[in-house]
Amino acid sequence: MSAVETTAPAAGAERARGFRNRWYRTPSFVAGLAIIGTLVVLGLLAPTIAPYNPIEQDLKSILKPPSQEHWLGTDQVGRDVLSRLIYAIRVDLKIGLLAVLFPFCIGTFLGCLAGYYGRGLDTVVMRLVDVVVAFPFLVLIIALVFVIGPGPRGIYIAITMVGWVSYARIVRGEILVAKRQEYVLAAQAAGFSDARIIARHILPNVITQAVVFAMSDIVLVIVAIVTLGYLGLGVQPPTADWGSMMAQGQDFITTRWEISTIPGLAVVLTGLGLSLIGDGLADLLRPE
């Protein structure tokens, strides 16, 4: 597939045109966009639509079952579960997005260098990739966040240190094919600088795979972030985060099962939306 995609320098522009003309006719893409769009809007409007302050405790009404006042009930310190669920969208989606953006950029950059220049640089980058890949993703991230310190900063650093490898691998592979194409040879013969050739000619043709992968990667990253939250290594209390909500709710599972299960559904829904967008993108960006 990649060989076809990279035969012409105009492939990127062609794909962009195809994308504009077809995106609304791709059901999975539209469905995914609708889910994520709704979540984003809910997150942005949280201060307006959330019925209560997400961190305000009301010790007189703890662990209340769902009612007219509290649609999803209250937690162990009397906070409104629905409000926390909505506010957590902001936290988890934002961290998830940023935590994919950094490894995407760094991995793409290193993949470009390794693929384009080859030789020693390639060997070093690929050996680094081999080393990182030897660690189970969740284990290494949990260990790194533990070491660096809990909270968003630790999460960004840890996920970047681990996540760049996939992007580097994908982009390197694509560049290895692309750099033998005539348009690249022509650009080299025209005396353009390497930076210009990579950025203007090669990258637009090879970035597609990385973008499609990013969509499934962000699902795994959000699962990792929520897991960190569950272990107390994520966003620190009292800020609402789906992972910590599930951890706290687990103690009351016999009486108030929804406190720990509903935030999980929010994660599954987010994952579903992003996976649908990813599937749709893969279809859309495939050459016709």
Add this chain to the structure above:
Amino acid sequence: MDRLSYVGRRLLQMVPVALGVTILVFFMVHLIPGDPARTMLGARATDQAVAQLRHEWGLDRPLMEQYWLFMKRLAQGDLGDSLFYDTPVLSLIFERVWPTVWLLAYATVLALLISVPLATLAATRKDGSVDQLVRAIPLFGLGMPPFWIGIVLILLLGLRVPLFPVGGYGDYFLGHLYSMFLPGLTVALFLTPILIRSLRASLLTVLESDYITTARSKGIPEWQVLLRHAVRNAIISTVTVLGVNIAFLIGGTLVVEKVFALPGIGALMVDSIFNRDFPVVQGVTLVFAVLVVLVYLITDVVHSLLDPRVRYER
């Protein structure tokens, strides 16, 4: 190239990776903000205790010397002592390795029992309604946090309909089988979406290949084509898919052990995070990485045994 030299070459290729793994684990100590020794021991530690730990870990020496010391200890099987349990990390890990091995094996078997039939159904009825349904599983499943699957299963099969115990490791083979059903199923369900996706794709490739078309054109019944012609290649892809995802599988067991109170290494790591027991976290991370590298190697070797082309290609 014969099989032995292929294995030898793969072993040799592992050396730089293993070295890199030790370097990364070694450097974890230096990612601790501020004074690692003080952070490890906590704010209430005396200066003397901090200085002693710093000396024990060699933190007061040049970096190269520290790494050399680390490797020398590692070669002797010394992963340091736990700050919380006050025993060698390696013996702690050995004590708790069996529940983890059990969970990994159990989950793998359950995951295969779920995903192989589903992937086969989907691949043999491409674009049919069954295929559409099976293809929806990864869409929903990829976003399921492993511990959440555990909580839901505890709720449904442990509390609402109390069929299985919600914690513990059990005694003897049958006891383990029974006690670990829910955690095994949890990890299996975590792995299933990925397995189904890759298995379906590789089965489709097998089913669309020329030799299957030939077999079909000879009028061999479809079930025979599947069983006698497609299975061997399907097994190859299953082994590869499983091997490639071992790291993912281990990641799943980590938190699930904690949810179900299983005394494995994953739970040991999580507990050590709560206890701020740095040497144990470091040791478990290293052991898991070694495990993954070994499984990658075994996968490649098994792959080369099953598929003779591998040996000639490389």
